[in-house]
Amino acid sequence: MSPAQENQVNIIEGLKERIGGGNVLETRIARVRRIFLTVKVEALKAAVNHLAAQGFKHITTISGIDLGDSIGVVYHLDREGLQLSVKVVVPENNPVLPTITDIIPGAVLYEREVHDLLGVVFEGHPDLSRLVLPEKWPDGLYPLRKKHSVEDIKRMVNEVA
Amino acid sequence: MGLVKWARVKSPWVLHINTGACNACDIEVLAALTPRFDIERFGVLLKGSPRHADVLVVTGTVTRQVKERLVRVYEQMPEPKFAVAVGGCACTAGVFHACYNVYGGVDKAIPVDAYIPGCPAKPEAILDGVVKLLAKLKGD
Amino acid sequence: MKLPESETTFQIPIGPQHPALAESENFTFTVDGETVVDVKARLGYVHRGIEKALENGTYIQNLYLIERICGICSHAHTLCYSQNIDEALGIEAPPRARFIRTIVAELGRVHSHYLWLGLAGHEIGFDTLFMYTWRDREVVMDLQELITGNRVNFALFTIGGVRRDITPYAIEQVRKGVKTLEERIQYYKKMCAKEVTLLKRTVGVGVLKPSQAINLCAVGPLLRASGVKRDIRKDDPHAAYDEVPFNVITYDGCDVASRLFVRVDEVVESLNIIRYALEHLPDGPIRVKVPRRVPTHETISRVEAPRGELFHYVKSNGTDKPERYKVRTPTLANIPSVCEMLKGGYVADIPITLASIDPCFCCTDRVAIVDAVKGKKRVWTWEQLSRYSEKWHGRR
Numbered sequence A: 001m002s003p004a005q006e007n008q009v010n011i012i013e014g015l016k017e018r019i020g021g022g023n024v025l026e027t028r029i030a031r032v033r034r035i036f037l038t039v040k041v042e043a044l045k046a047a048v049n050h051l052a053a054q055g056f057k058h059i060t061t062i063s064g065i066d067l068g069d070s071i072g073v074v075y076h077l078d079r080e081g082l083q084l085s086v087k088v089v090v091p092e093n094n095p096v097l098p099t100i101t102d103i104i105p106g107a108v109l110y111e112r113e114v115h116d117l118l119g120v121v122f123e124g125h126p127d128l129s130r131l132v133l134p135e136k137w138p139d140g141l142y143p144l145r146k147k148h149s150v151e152d153i154k155r156m157v158n159e160v161a
Numbered sequence B: 001m002g003l004v005k006w007a008r009v010k011s012p013w014v015l016h017i018n019t020g021a022c023n024a025c026d027i028e029v030l031a032a033l034t035p036r037f038d039i040e041r042f043g044v045l046l047k048g049s050p051r052h053a054d055v056l057v058v059t060g061t062v063t064r065q066v067k068e069r070l071v072r073v074y075e076q077m078p079e080p081k082f083a084v085a086v087g088g089c090a091c092t093a094g095v096f097h098a099c100y101n102v103y104g105g106v107d108k109a110i111p112v113d114a115y116i117p118g119c120p121a122k123p124e125a126i127l128d129g130v131v132k133l134l135a136k137l138k139g140d
Numbered sequence C: 001m002k003l004p005e006s007e008t009t010f011q012i013p014i015g016p017q018h019p020a021l022a023e024s025e026n027f028t029f030t031v032d033g034e035t036v037v038d039v040k041a042r043l044g045y046v047h048r049g050i051e052k053a054l055e056n057g058t059y060i061q062n063l064y065l066i067e068r069i070c071g072i073c074s075h076a077h078t079l080c081y082s083q084n085i086d087e088a089l090g091i092e093a094p095p096r097a098r099f100i101r102t103i104v105a106e107l108g109r110v111h112s113h114y115l116w117l118g119l120a121g122h123e124i125g126f127d128t129l130f131m132y133t134w135r136d137r138e139v140v141m142d143l144q145e146l147i148t149g150n151r152v153n154f155a156l157f158t159i160g161g162v163r164r165d166i167t168p169y170a171i172e173q174v175r176k177g178v179k180t181l182e183e184r185i186q187y188y189k190k191m192c193a194k195e196v197t198l199l200k201r202t203v204g205v206g207v208l209k210p211s212q213a214i215n216l217c218a219v220g221p222l223l224r225a226s227g228v229k230r231d232i233r234k235d236d237p238h239a240a241y242d243e244v245p246f247n248v249i250t251y252d253g254c255d256v257a258s259r260l261f262v263r264v265d266e267v268v269e270s271l272n273i274i275r276y277a278l279e280h281l282p283d284g285p286i287r288v289k290v291p292r293r294v295p296t297h298e299t300i301s302r303v304e305a306p307r308g309e310l311f312h313y314v315k316s317n318g319t320d321k322p323e324r325y326k327v328r329t330p331t332l333a334n335i336p337s338v339c340e341m342l343k344g345g346y347v348a349d350i351p352i353t354l355a356s357i358d359p360c361f362c363c364t365d366r367v368a369i370v371d372a373v374k375g376k377k378r379v380w381t382w383e384q385l386s387r388y389s390e391k392w393h394g395r396r
Helices: A002-018 A040-051 A105-118 A149-161 B001-012 B024-031 B065-075 B123-139 C048-058 C057-067 C074-089 C097-125 C126-149 C168-194 C196-202 C208-214 C220-224 C254-281 C329-343 C345-356 C383-396
Strands: A024-031 A034-039 A059-066 A071-080 A082-091 A096-098 A121-123 B012-020 B044-049 B055-059 B082-086 B114-116 C009-015 C029-033 C034-039 C297-305 C308-316 C324-328 C366-371
Touching: A002 A024, A002 A034, A002 A082, A034 A040, A034 C297, A040 A071, A040 A096, A059 A105, A059 C324, A071 A105, A071 A149, A071 C308, A082 A096, A082 C345, A105 A121, A105 C329, A149 C048, B012 B024, B012 B065, B024 B055, B024 B082, B024 B123, B024 C126, B055 B065, B055 C034, B055 C196, B055 C329, B082 B123, B114 B123, B123 C208, C029 C345, C034 C329, C034 C345, C048 C057, C048 C324, C057 C074, C074 C097, C074 C308, C097 C126, C097 C168, C097 C254, C097 C324, C097 C345, C126 C168, C168 C196, C168 C254, C196 C254, C196 C345, C196 C366, C196 C383, C208 C329, C220 C254, C254 C345, C308 C329, C329 C345, C345 C383
Parallel strands: A034 A082, A096 A121, B012 B044, B012 B055, B055 B082, B082 B114, C029 C366
Antiparallel strands: A024 A034, A059 A071, A071 A082, C009 C366, C029 C034, C297 C308, C308 C324
């Protein structure tokens, strides 16, 4: 194993030790500087806390993705070029997650964006007001949800505007 | 030619507004001001207020957020006034046709007198469009 | 023009356009007299809905939409996208393509930094700098047009490589252009270091401490001007950056002046990279054939755009259209930092401080100022704010 690979394996093992192996659902070392993990929602904050303490203080962004009956939220953390993406999955009818802005203040706008476009609620976030959608956008219409086509969205917004 | 018309043709004052563009056209509009292209030799001056403008230069594809503002800026301009759509997405939706937050084209909001295509429109094309508009002004 | 006593709250639009109406604001400032006390951000003017549109287009169609997220760093977006899909497909662009990608990306950085230098000069009333730098920038625009066929929006990078080769004639012209640009940037470097009016407006202004920059996850020249040595080209090498020697530029001033010096020095580094890459340009094909469908995969791609770390994420599902495509531009990453650095500063310093993060106009648009004591609001145009800044600084 190369030093880089060993380093990546150590990071994953360290995380499992800290939050419990049962809380890490999936691990994938795609290549150098690319780790992908899925963790249980309950373990998200503990995972981010641990990783931030390990030097993953930079959050590149948070990606939300509509998976059908659930929503995937991927936290893209960075440590000197090493990208570690941590995914959690929340049910579509109750998409609630704890905020991580108390650990990584730089996540503040990314959580707001995921809330705006996908409707995920980040409990404890200082201000989840609209970030990118216009003023008169209908409440509850989350454009990145798969159930809405572009034509649907345009029609629904025209009805309100 | 009357004095007012002469002044307008000799020195059209222009207001530039971005309605949701990627900025490529905006920087080419700005480039048209710079020494190499020098739109000022046609008497064109970039102004800050609609009340002083003869020509409204519009870039961008008119997002939902901006449409009302565009219409109000146009209404604030004194007659006779002219609007120029600069760039492919200002003429029609262009590459943004599948985007949910765009109206797609400046003429969906205000009447347009000249369309300058290009993605982005080159400064030479912008100058050409402005000169053609001036010719139209003269002809009125 | 002095801030009137009775109405010390303002809504102010920012950006090179000149909107004249009070509408929804993108930044809300709370002020106490002439000092900014708090800043709140809200974007949205140029939200088009691109990420949704990307789910409806094929991977090749999306190249042309991605390019137009931002016209100033469009090359960065297509580079990031091409790399992303290359990785999702499990292929690598040929060496010659990677070098051409690097050369064009660095030319893009040079054009963007020259553009910024001109606009920053314009911001502090130094219009001569604007005219000079934009005149010099035309050298880069010509080279870009020669290599790619267009001044802006090149359609050069594609999945699997690049679409056009760089001809020997173009190589020769690039070498000449690089020489001219180098002379000019050295001139601006000397000038910026000595020009008193410029320094007065930028030294000690818009301070962002290294700890703040790191906590708020700042990127790009903003981060490097606070002494933090982070650059995607070195930390997460892509294209030909692991084969080309260059320095990561940092300055310790943590202020607007440092951000200016970082960008000027980065132009010098970029010109060196271009020269080296031309010298060592490998022979061979410029692209590999790629299938239309991308197997189920999840990949990430990053480039160091002129403004900082640009990030793309794709989730493919075996079809010819992405299931999800996420883009995070560097300006968004820097907004929490710019809010922080404006606090405690003067209202008159707002324009140059905002300009110092090199905000992509597509991202930010309007600004509001609210008086902490009186709670009133008013609208100023960008021109009014700029003129206020000049007069205010002229009096000091």
